[in-house]
Amino acid sequence: MRAALGDAETGPVPPPTSREREEGLRLEGLTVRYGSTTALSGVDLVVPRNEVLAVLGPSGCGKTTLLRTVAGLERHSQGGISFDGVDLSRVPVHRRGFGMVFQDGQLFGHRDVAGNVDFALRMRSVGRRERRETVARLLESVGLAGYQRRRVAELSGGQAQRVALARALAAEPRLLLLDEPLSGLDRILRERLAVDLARVFDRASMTGVLVTHDHDEAFTLADRVAVLMGGRVEQLDTPWRLWHRPATEEVARFLGCGTVLTAYADDEAISCALGSIPRPEDCPTGPVRFGLRAAGLRAVRSTGRSGTGEPRAVVRERLHRHDHVRLTVDVPEDPGLGELEAVTAHGDLAELGEEVTLTLDSTGVAVIPEKSRSRDSVG
Amino acid sequence: MTRERGTHAGPRPRGHGATTTAGAVLVLGFLGVFFAWPVVAILRLGLRSGIDEVLTRPDTWRIVAFTLGQAAASTVVALLAGMPLAYVLARVPVPAKAVLRALITVPFVLPTLVVGMAFRALLGVSEPSAWAIVLANAFFNIAVVARTVGGLWAQLDPRATDAARGLGAGPFRAFRTVTLPALRPALWSAAAVVFLFCSTSFGVVLVLGGGRYRTLETEIYLRTVRLLDLPGAAVLSLLQFAAVLAALAVAAFARRRRESALTLRRARGATRRPSGVEWVTVAAAGAVLLALAAPILALLVRSVSSRTGWTLAGYRALSGTGGVLDVSGWQAAWNSLRAATDATWMALLLGILACLVLTSLRNRWATELMDAALMLPLGVSAVTVGFGYLVTLHVLPGDLRTSPLLVPFAQALVITPLVIRTILPVLRSVDQRVRSAAATLGAGPWRIRREVDLPLAGRAVVTAAGFGFVVALGEFGATGFLARPEAPTLPVAISALIGRPGELNTQMAYAACVLLMLVTAGAVLVIETLRSDLSGEF
Numbered sequence: 030m031r032a033a034l035g036d037a038e039t040g041p042v043p044p045p046t047s048r049e050r051e052e053g054l055r056l057e058g059l060t061v062r063y064g065s066t067t068a069l070s071g072v073d074l075v076v077p078r079n080e081v082l083a084v085l086g087p088s089g090c091g092k093t094t095l096l097r098t099v100a101g102l103e104r105h106s107q108g109g110i111s112f113d114g115v116d117l118s119r120v121p122v123h124r125r126g127f128g129m130v131f132q133d134g135q136l137f138g139h140r141d142v143a144g145n146v147d148f149a150l151r152m153r154s155v156g157r158r159e160r161r162e163t164v165a166r167l168l169e170s171v172g173l174a175g176y177q178r179r180r181v182a183e184l185s186g187g188q189a190q191r192v193a194l195a196r197a198l199a200a201e202p203r204l205l206l207l208d209e210p211l212s213g214l215d216r217i218l219r220e221r222l223a224v225d226l227a228r229v230f231d232r233a234s235m236t237g238v239l240v241t242h243d244h245d246e247a248f249t250l251a252d253r254v255a256v257l258m259g260g261r262v263e264q265l266d267t268p269w270r271l272w273h274r275p276a277t278e279e280v281a282r283f284l285g286c287g288t289v290l291t292a293y294a295d296d297e298a299i300s301c302a303l304g305s306i307p308r309p310e311d312c313p314t315g316p317v318r319f320g321l322r323a324a325g326l327r328a329v330r331s332t333g334r335s336g337t338g339e340p341r342a343v344v345r346e347r348l349h350r351h352d353h354v355r356l357t358v359d360v361p362e363d364p365g366l367g368e369l370e371a372v373t374a375h376g377d378l379a380e381l382g383e384e385v386t387l388t389l390d391s392t393g394v395a396v397i398p399e400k401s402r403s404r405d406s407v408g
Numbered sequence: 409m410t411r412e413r414g415t416h417a418g419p420r421p422r423g424h425g426a427t428t429t430a431g432a433v434l435v436l437g438f439l440g441v442f443f444a445w446p447v448v449a450i451l452r453l454g455l456r457s458g459i460d461e462v463l464t465r466p467d468t469w470r471i472v473a474f475t476l477g478q479a480a481a482s483t484v485v486a487l488l489a490g491m492p493l494a495y496v497l498a499r500v501p502v503p504a505k506a507v508l509r510a511l512i513t514v515p516f517v518l519p520t521l522v523v524g525m526a527f528r529a530l531l532g533v534s535e536p537s538a539w540a541i542v543l544a545n546a547f548f549n550i551a552v553v554a555r556t557v558g559g560l561w562a563q564l565d566p567r568a569t570d571a572a573r574g575l576g577a578g579p580f581r582a583f584r585t586v587t588l589p590a591l592r593p594a595l596w597s598a599a600a601v602v603f604l605f606c607s608t609s610f611g612v613v614l615v616l617g618g619g620r621y622r623t624l625e626t627e628i629y630l631r632t633v634r635l636l637d638l639p640g641a642a643v644l645s646l647l648q649f650a651a652v653l654a655a656l657a658v659a660a661f662a663r664r665r666r667e668s669a670l671t672l673r674r675a676r677g678a679t680r681r682p683s684g685v686e687w688v689t690v691a692a693a694g695a696v697l698l699a700l701a702a703p704i705l706a707l708l709v710r711s712v713s714s715r716t717g718w719t720l721a722g723y724r725a726l727s728g729t730g731g732v733l734d735v736s737g738w739q740a741a742w743n744s745l746r747a748a749t750d751a752t753w754m755a756l757l758l759g760i761l762a763c764l765v766l767t768s769l770r771n772r773w774a775t776e777l778m779d780a781a782l783m784l785p786l787g788v789s790a791v792t793v794g795f796g797y798l799v800t801l802h803v804l805p806g807d808l809r810t811s812p813l814l815v816p817f818a819q820a821l822v823i824t825p826l827v828i829r830t831i832l833p834v835l836r837s838v839d840q841r842v843r844s845a846a847a848t849l850g851a852g853p854w855r856i857r858r859e860v861d862l863p864l865a866g867r868a869v870v871t872a873a874g875f876g877f878v879v880a881l882g883e884f885g886a887t888g889f890l891a892r893p894e895a896p897t898l899p900v901a902i903s904a905l906i907g908r909p910g911e912l913n914t915q916m917a918y919a920a921c922v923l924l925m926l927v928t929a930g931a932v933l934v935i936e937t938l939r940s941d942l943s944g945e946f
Binding site: 100102121122123124128132136138139148149153193196199206 | 839841842844845846847848849850851852855859860863864866
């Protein structure tokens with residue numbers, strides 16, 4: 030857990046349950062190499078029973094490799110995988126009792142929907158009647174009641190993914206592995222299916238590992254999220270803490286903080302060049318950094334309101350979003366800040382080249398601990 | 409993220425690796441005993457005396473030159489004639505396309521002797537003719553071009569051509585700059601295979617070339633059977649082997665590029681009504697179809713006509729015994745069916761096992777080597793194999809030389825490469841993640857084979873069985889050597905009939921050809937209706 034916990038400044042990780050030491054999935058120092066490239070290096074992770082862990086990271090970070098290694102589809106070169114304290118290194122894929130939902134379903138094209146869902150049951154020689162009942166129940170639970178005889182090719186992307194989920198659940202896996210299960214779907218479908226998935230997990234008290242590059246997906250479905258970058262776990266935290274207290278600048282940037290500024294926390298507030306926010310209780314005093322998302326800076330036209338001491342910026346670009354306008358601005362007095370993103374309301378629109386006043390909004394500000402080894406931040 | 413397809417398989421339990429090795433040993437062992445050993449024995453027999461004597465004979469090089477020359481000419485003709493058909497198969501909405509595809513395929517599986525006789529009937533010559541040889545070889549292989557190229561063409565996204573047209577390219581320019589480069593792997597693959605078939609063509613050259621036009625294959629036959637000149641035959645075999653290896657290397661190179669490009673998805677809206685100059689191509693395809701039908705019609709007509717008018721004498725004589733044949737034509741047909749059936753199940757067993765091993769091996773070099781080794785029987789003269797059996801197999805317990813299984817063994821060896829080339833591409837195109845999915849659902853390695861691979865390759869297996877069967881039916885090179893006189897197959901009977909003078913014998917030979925053609929065509933039509941959309945390589 031050492032690497033996963035991050036540094037002391039991140040604050041405490043949610044307390045591990047007492048069962049954690051014996052139960053669930055445990056990865057210790059897991060390292061996977063392909064020839065000379067290292068896909069995973071020294072990953073330590075624990076997924077207690079009845080918890081869903083999301084592994085979040087940019088493409089190429091090794092997250093799919095992590096999942097495939099847990100499933101037994103890749104061999105690891107160092108470290109250990111165990112479940113409920115039993116070492117799995119020598120257990121082949123089909124005996125691990127883990128279910129897996131693949132990125133684009135990977136349904137069996139030569140079988141109909143029922144034939145896909147009852148595959149695992151046939152592998153275990155379950156009787157025909159019980160199979161039929163289980164298939165009906167599972168299809169109903171994923172919202173596809175009555176689809177038994179449909180051909181796989183006739184299913185839409187969302188339906189195929191639901192069948193893939195039912196198929197994985199039929200094995201009653203002790204651990205469910207999901208490889209970007211929603212990434213092939215359009216936005217509306219993705220959101221709906223994410224909610225459905227969360228419901229299924231809840232009802233089944235599922236233990237699971239979900240791999241995704243989409244933080245919305247991770248936050249919706251997972252109890253805890255591990256951020257994987259360059260084959261290493263950068264941070265393991267709850268969704269809230271990950272969003273608001275990223276452990277490193279890289280994590281902050283991956284989670285949408287376009288600007289990182291040096292800041293200082295005193296007893297009352299944390300301040301930076303663009304202003305200050307009240308200090309949250311879990312932030313220690315001393316030097317820190319701010320990760321600013323667009324919503325972290327609010328821009329208001331400065332016409333007729335001068336001398337308040339707030340920083341002034343000039344609008345360079347305007348982008349209309351669904352419920353706000355996103356501005357790209359720069360601060361003439363402090364060119365070192367570079368281009369900043371800020372939001373403004375539709376009603377009070379500044380023209381290009383016009384001057385605006387910037388204020389910090391704590392909901393869009395992530396606090397990153399200052400670390401001596403980290404690179405110099407912007408500003 | 410690692411998202412391999414096909415090539416990278418997950419780790420397997422150690423037991424599976426051992427099973428794969430055992431499978432490989434079994435397949436290669438069979439190949440060793442029933443192919444390598446007889447062939448090597450023949451070569452050694454021959455090479456005991458001097459190579460240089462044969463190599464310095466001007467005659468030898470004339471034969472080599474003719475072999476390569478006629479093969480190159482046939483390949484060019486087959487490519488030119490096959491392209492319009494490939495276009496029609498891939499791009500034009502033809503009603504009952506399966507029937508069209510079957511019709512195009514019939515020539516390819518017709519026995520070589522039948523094709524030789526059909527061209528003899530068509531051209532009305534009994535004089536040896538180099539052009540007849542080239543045309544007959546091309547006739548055979550047009551189907552290979554049409555199907556190989558057409559198969560890839562159908563999977564190309566037509567919107568790429570549309571884009572080129574939209575950017576100002578004329579139809580010919582768009583074809584030359586967009587479609588043709590995309591088809592190149594299939595074209596190379598087809599050309600290499602056609603060249604291979606043409607340069608080892610036997611029956612056609614034997615019937616149409618007479619004594620004047622000889623290829624390596626017929627010369628090996630003549631030297632072995634007629635002249636008992638084993639050293640000469642062995643040296644020629646070596647020469648042929650070298651040429652074949654070169655052609656196979658080209659084919660393998662092209663094939664790898666094609667298999668990696670193969671996707672299981674067929675582009676929607678790939679077929680559309682031709683317009684403008686495209687009609688010229690359609691007309692050309694029609695002309696090729698007529699040209700394909702002509703020899704077959706000529707054969708049919710010739711079988712019921714003689715100098716004096718219409719007659720069924722050939723067929724009547726065929727149903728009785730006597731004359732040059734020890735058995736009736738029907739008996740010979742029955743022998744053919746039985747031998748081909750046995751050869752088919754043997755080749756299926758061997759071929760499927762080989763495919764499973766080839767898709768299980770993790771070492772790329774081992775896979776390539778084994779793949780190549782399994783293709784070798786394509787390239788070695790069937791005559792050599794047949795003769796090799798006679799020299800070696802008495803050593804094995806239970807003298808195979810007198811066994812009725814001897815002919816099927818030889819035929820199985822000839823058709824196994826065909827079986828493998830039909831099934832292997834389909835297995836290789838199965839997404840590895842589908843297998844992974846089955847594994848996570850509790851299927852062990854062999855269960856995955858049974859539940860995923862075999863069903864997905866099911867139709868390819870049916871196709872392989874069908875094609876293997878018809879090719880075995882027409883096989884003559886090895887069968888001619890090994891068939892016992894009291895149990896000739898139809899091709900053996902035809903060959904015996906051609907060799908005898910007399911109008912009735914000729915008449916019977918034509919009738920027997922028609923009989924063999926009908927059996928073959930019927931089998932092809934059955935296969936085509938069962939066949940998957942995705943064609944293998946032949």
